[in-house]
Amino acid sequence: MTSVVWGHYEMLPNTSDGKQKCKCKKCGTTYLCDSKNGTGNLRRHLENCKKRNMRDIGQLILQTNTESFDHAEFRDLFTASIIMHDLPFQCVEWVGLRAVLLYLRRDLQLISRNTARNDCKKLFLKEKCNLMEQLSKVTSRICLTSDLWTSINTDGFICLTAHYIDNDWHLQKKIITFSFMPPPHDGISLFEQLQLLLVEWKIENKLFSITLDNASANNSCVDYLKNHLNLRDALIMEGAFFHIRCTAHIINLVVQEGLKDIDSATGKIRESIKYVKGSQARKQKFLDCASQSCLDGRRGLRQDVPTRWNSTFLMLDSAIYFKRAFQHLELVDSNYKTCPTSMEWEKAEEICKFLEPFHEITCLISGSKYPTANLYFPCISTAYAELKNVLLSSHQSLKKMAAGMIVKFEKYWSEFSDILAVAVILDPRYKMAFVEWCYQKLYAGNSNSELRKLKLKLISLCANYNPRKSELDIYLEEPKIDSSIDLDILKFWQGNQYRFPSLSAMARDILCIPITTVASESAFSNIHGFKIISI
Structure with missing residues (x-):
């Protein structure tokens, strides 16, 4: 079980005959893999697997461990390593590295940095051709x-x-x-x-x-x-749905508007963190205060960046955790003058609580694995509902922040694309009911008119995939799925592509729209x- 081949196979549950089998992770072919069978058949399969990825360094390592040594494959492996690890082209001319490689194989064909550069260019062009071929075979938009x-x-x-x-x-x-x-x-x-x-x-x-x-x-x-x-x-x-505006950018503009007149408590917290981080002695004294207050000093304090509103939220969140430590520091350090009062700490907690939903939305839509477009409307409706709730609160500073943010939000709302409302309709947990609820909040007395416009656009869009609208009618008339279910919407439409061939084709085009x-x-x-x- 120490063989390198096991990195390319998945063990399967024992069958009724008690024989152990494994499955190739690339193509799914199964083989007997009892210890008495050895790994020769598994190695031979990897060499001939139809779905073998020649860019997979693990595959190349496996092949270099075989008895025959292929100089061309070694060169491919070295080129992939240069790209993967950001190595300079001149690394192939490093005396120490050449000595190691020649020690491993005396007849190794070493190359110059110019050849390494050309190999990287060739690999780039090869990958570009592969990607162009992939895009040509995509049936969706x-x-x-x-x-x-x-x-x-x-x-x-x-x-x-x-x-x-x-x-x-x-x-x-x-x-x-x-x-x-x-x-x-x-x-x-x-x-x-x-x-x-x-x-x-x-x-x-x-x-x-x-x-x-x-x-x-x-x-x-x-x-x-x-x-x-x-x-x-x-x-x-x-x-009509071609231009989509970056949601993360708009949320940033909305929140930055609210932070223009941020409360003085936030300023004191910012200065307190600067004071603590001003010297190693102050840091140690603060950690001692945290320890005496039964707080975990490893959580650390965060300094905010003026151009990034979410860093202000993270700063407040970290400082509030160390509230007792700051209060203790004020008692033991006569030079520390910027500790917020109890009332200011309460205001900071309210501001932090107010910004938390916007921080969560930003994290959701800004991941490197971006979400499907159906998550856009729930995010925006949550943000807008939070702003409306704050306007009814008793905190004047928060009401002032929310008022400015709502003005900015409503300015950009008119420029949001209706296609993102269609995306949430294609989510079987929400369908039309959720959009109707959102429009009532966003358009107040004009919601019915805006809903009629949206439905007409939805019908016109469906007509581009299928002149008949029966699929859409059937889908909307069916009961919604429980909203508490953690649904993989792509799996849902993949499973229903034969029931709703035209609607599922439309869903493929719409759900991949990046909202940022x-x-x-x-x-x-x-x-x-x-x-x-x-x-």
Whole structure:
């Protein structure tokens, strides 16, 4: 059981005949794997497995352990290692590394750094061709996210990410472009760059939506792009649902509006944390106070960043936990003058409680594994309901924050896309009832009119997939699924694709709509040593 082959197989439960079997993780082929059978058959299968991934370093390691040594496969393995670990091309010329490799195999064909660079380029082009082939076989429509950055030396870069649900109903996110973007970064220049990329990747006629932040250049870019695609009759309903605004960006603008006139208690907490972190002696004294107050000092204090509202929430949350330690520090350290009063601590707790739902929403929609579009409406309705509740509270500082945030929220609400309301209708736990409840909260006396508009758009959208609306009627008339169930919505529509073939096709296109551009931004977060400034 110490063989490297077991990393590629999954053990199966014993059958009625008592024979132990295992299954290939790649293709599902089963083999007997009793100890008396050895692992020879398992090794031979891995060498010929039809679904073997040649980029899987584990596969290559397995092959290099066989008796025959393939110099080409070693080179592929080394190229993959350079890319995986961000190694410089000159690593292949390091004297110590060459000595180790030649010790392992005297006839090893070593390469130069220029050859290593060319090998990496070849691997990139190979992977690009593979991805283009994958996209050509996708039967659903493709949604895009795009973002621009300026590097620390003022070079511009563009990242374009494709999102789709593949033929096995798995949500996919693929970066198709990460390239230099020369100035100017105005609407027409962005349009020309995106249009060239769409032609290169041959997906002009397969688009459903594009998600961008609220920069003015993006608005004009989308107008140019939509007009261009409509000339080719490439968009559903002439692009009525084409432009999606980044929800994370909008929530950030809404909360930042509320934090403009933040309470003085928050300022005192910020200064208290600065004081504690001002020297090692102060840190130790604070930890002693925390220990005497029976608090876990390992939780630590967080300093906020003015441009990130959620860091302010995390700062308050960490400081409130150490409330007794700060109060103790005030008694033992005469130089500490910024400890909040009991009333100010209560206000800080109220502010923290008020910001918590927005922090949870931001974490939900900003994960690297982004959520399906059906989660958008529950998030937004939760945020809006929280703002309305605070307006009825007795805390004047919170009411002032909420009032400014509601004004900003309602400004952007008119620009949210109706397609995201359709997405929650396609969730069998919510259907139409939840959208009706949201519209009553959001539109007050005008909710019925807005609901009629939404239903007409829904019927028109369904007509693009099937002229008959019977599937939609049947789906909406069936009882809802219990909302407490943790439902995998993609599995639901995969299981019902034969009952509702047209509606499930529409669900595949809609549910993969990214509601934020975080998927693009996260690509930069994973690049070591690449300093960027968002523009």
